[in-house]
Amino acid sequence: MDLEFAQKFAAEWREDWNSHDLERILAHYHEDVTFSSPMIEHFNGDASGTVRGKDELRAYWRTGLARIPDLHFDVMDVRAGVDSLVIDYRNQIGGRVYEVLAFRDGLVIAGFGAYGTVLAVEERGEEE
Template sequence: MDLAFARKFAAEWQDDWNSHDLERVLTHYHEDVTFSSPMIARFTGDASGTVRGKDALRAYWARGLELIPDLEFEVMDVRAGVDTLVIDYRNQIGGRVYEVLTFRDGLVSAGLGAYGETLAR
């Protein structure tokens, strides 16, 4: 992982999400992806806050797009690790969120969303 890859990925990620085309977003994720977020618990009622597999991730994100039809992301910063990148972005209500994505074979194999004050909204 290098910063050039991380920046390119984050720009595509932002454009994909802002298109609201869920299949376009999901092209970046492994079939066996694991994703955790406090929003999963909020939207699905699953207290674990984790989904496993692309189909479960698709269902969670589809629900999110139903509940937030004006969803829009603006990437503020990107950080690169060994096999992980962090996207710092602002959402449609102005909240800052961090998306931490771990890659395997060029696709996201695990991710998590981390929220601050905007989680309470």
């Protein structure tokens, strides 16, 4: 993977998330995707923090989009690896997040979100 692909993907990723169109977001993900995030336990109650398969990912993100109607991402930086990329972004409450995505056959096959002191959630004035 080269940096040009990574930057183009990150720009589309940002536009897709900011559109709140779940199927548009999921179009980049493989049916067998695995995704891990501390937000999975927060939204779905799954202590493993991992969803497996596109259907589980869809359910997780559907919940997230419903609970955070003002969700918005701004890409700060992008890094390219051999078959992966890292998107450094700020969310709607200013939290800095890193999303690491590994690709197979042009689609995301695995990913994880990594958070600092501010998680991606702010619901009704309460910040985690």
